[in-house]
Amino acid sequence: MTDAALIERFLNGDINAFNTLIWRWEKPLYNFILRTIGNREHAKDLCQMVFIRMYKQLKTLKDPEKFSSWVYRIALNLCKDEFKKKRTRRTVSLDALTSEDSDQNTVKHQFQDRSIGSPEELMQNRQVESIIKNALKKIPDEQRVVIVMKQYQGLKFTEIADILNEPINTVKSRLYYGLRAMRKVLEESNFSKEVLLHEM
Amino acid sequence: MKCDMAPETLISLLYDELDLIEEKKVRKHIECCASCRKIYQELEQTTTLLDQWEDETPALKTVFLHEPATVWQSWKEKIRQFTEKPLAWSIPVAASVAVILLFLFQFQLKYENGDWLVAFGKSGSVESQLEAKMDAKIESTLAELQTRNMEQLVTLIQESEARQRRDFTLALNEFSQQQEYRRRQDLQLVGQGLQGLHRQTEGRYQQTSTLINDLIRMTSSPDSQP
Numbered sequence: 001m002t003d004a005a006l007i008e009r010f011l012n013g014d015i016n017a018f019n020t021l022i023w024r025w026e027k028p029l030y031n032f033i034l035r036t037i038g039n040r041e042h043a044k045d046l047c048q049m050v051f052i053r054m055y056k057q058l059k060t061l062k063d064p065e066k067f068s069s070w071v072y073r074i075a076l077n078l079c080k081d082e083f084k085k086k087r088t089r090r091t092v093s094l095d096a097l098t099s100e101d102s103d104q105n106t107v108k109h110q111f112q113d114r115s116i117g118s119p120e121e122l123m124q125n126r127q128v129e130s131i132i133k134n135a136l137k138k139i140p141d142e143q144r145v146v147i148v149m150k151q152y153q154g155l156k157f158t159e160i161a162d163i164l165n166e167p168i169n170t171v172k173s174r175l176y177y178g179l180r181a182m183r184k185v186l187e188e189s190n191f192s193k194e195v196l197l198h199e200m
Numbered sequence: 201m202k203c204d205m206a207p208e209t210l211i212s213l214l215y216d217e218l219d220l221i222e223e224k225k226v227r228k229h230i231e232c233c234a235s236c237r238k239i240y241q242e243l244e245q246t247t248t249l250l251d252q253w254e255d256e257t258p259a260l261k262t263v264f265l266h267e268p269a270t271v272w273q274s275w276k277e278k279i280r281q282f283t284e285k286p287l288a289w290s291i292p293v294a295a296s297v298a299v300i301l302l303f304l305f306q307f308q309l310k311y312e313n314g315d316w317l318v319a320f321g322k323s324g325s326v327e328s329q330l331e332a333k334m335d336a337k338i339e340s341t342l343a344e345l346q347t348r349n350m351e352q353l354v355t356l357i358q359e360s361e362a363r364q365r366r367d368f369t370l371a372l373n374e375f376s377q378q379q380e381y382r383r384r385q386d387l388q389l390v391g392q393g394l395q396g397l398h399r400q401t402e403g404r405y406q407q408t409s410t411l412i413n414d415l416i417r418m419t420s421s422p423d424s425q426p
Contacts, residue, residue, distance in 0.1 A: 011281075013266075015264055015265065015266040018264050019263055019264055022262055022264070026258055026260055026262065027255060027256075027257060027258065028255075030256070030258035030260065031255045031256060031258075034256065035253070040256075043258070044258060044260060047258060047260060048260060048262055051262055051264070055264060059280065059284070128249070128252045128253070129252065129253040129254070132249065132250060132252065132253045133253065147250070150215060151247055151250050151251075152250075152253075152255070156217070157212070157215075157217055169208050172207070172208035172211045172212065173207060173208060173211075175211050176207035176208065176210065176211045176243075177207075179211075179243050179246045179247065180242075180243075182246055182250070183242055183243075183245070183246045186246070186249070
């Protein structure tokens with residue numbers, strides 16, 4: 001059953017159709033939020049907030065065929081709110097900044113703290129994920145969002161442009177510079193060349 | 201980039217969003233252009249590395265339960281569902297508004313003798329319209345009858361005149377014939393009278409002549425002197 005059909009059933013009072021819809025979208029949305037904000041607990045909370053907003057606002061969705069873009073837009077708006085909160089926390093308190101850094105770890109710290117052996121070990125221990133996550137945090141939000149949408153969510157450029165309400169070329173440009181920035185961050189983290197070449 | 205290749209094009213190639221012709225062209229360029237090739241390879245390496253971060257299963261176990269709606273909520277929902285279907289509500293609303301307006305303007309509609317009568321307000325009731333219509337109809341019928349009568353009258357007058365003329369002609373002819381006949385009779389009588397007179401005159405003339413002759417004779421003979 002398509003999303004549009006589930007939405008229609010939900011709007012006709014079938015709550016199970018909505019549960020099916022959120023089970024279907026739970027994983028992609030959670031991963032989108034997680035990669036965008038970089039924190040599992042926050043990602044879970046935000047994911048649930050997305051579902052609550054979906055539940056409340058689904059009746060306002062005019063075209064159910066555009067549900068995907070609509071739900072990503074909700075998730076993105078929540079992520080943007082999270083970015084703002086983070087920035088506030090950073091500007092308000094140096095302690096908070098320190099604690100955040102210590103909680104989340106920078107790429108450099110990870111490399112220093114963890115005994116990194118070969119790249120194979122890194123991958124086995126999911127440390128690559130951690131490094132990527134931290135590298136993603138270091139690039140501008142707008143570039144990270146586009147990378148996540150394209151690289152992980154597999155959205156078309158037109159869909160991303162629709163969600164972000166930006167021209168397609170802007171999306172492509174952000175993706176290009178985002179990937180270049182990612183590479184630079186990874187290289188700076190003493191991680192890149194060996195791992196990258198190994199990955200190839 | 202040292203060449204003219206736009207970063208957007210490389211990105212489109214990287215994510216396989218170029219059409220076949222364009223893709224062929226760009227791949228050919230990459231083979232020739234070292235700087236583009238380097239950038240493209242770096243982009244590929246980066247994305248391959250990014251792929252190492254696999255999707256996680258959140259296990260949120262979020263379940264939405266059907267919340268029993270309050271009376272207000274259920275009405276609100278019904279109104280929402282109703283208003284979301286423009287055709288569903290626009291027709292009855294438009295009809296209701298029309299009915300209210302018609303009521304306010306004291307609209308009356310009546311079908312009478314094949315005609316629809318429409319009236320607004322107190323002054324223009326259907327009955328008065330009906331009466332007016334009937335009056336108009338009667339007037340038109342009367343006018344039509346009058347016209348017909350006039351036509352028939354004119355025809356009758358014309359026929360009567362024609363008949364009179366015909367009768368007059370006939371009477372005149374008869375009169376003239378009678379006059380002719382009388383004239384002839386008169387002429388005959390006159391003729392007969394004249395003939396009689398002539399005969400009498402002739403007889404008297406002859407008698408006179410005879411007397412005169414006798415007298416002459418008598419006078420001329422001596423024997424006859426007294």
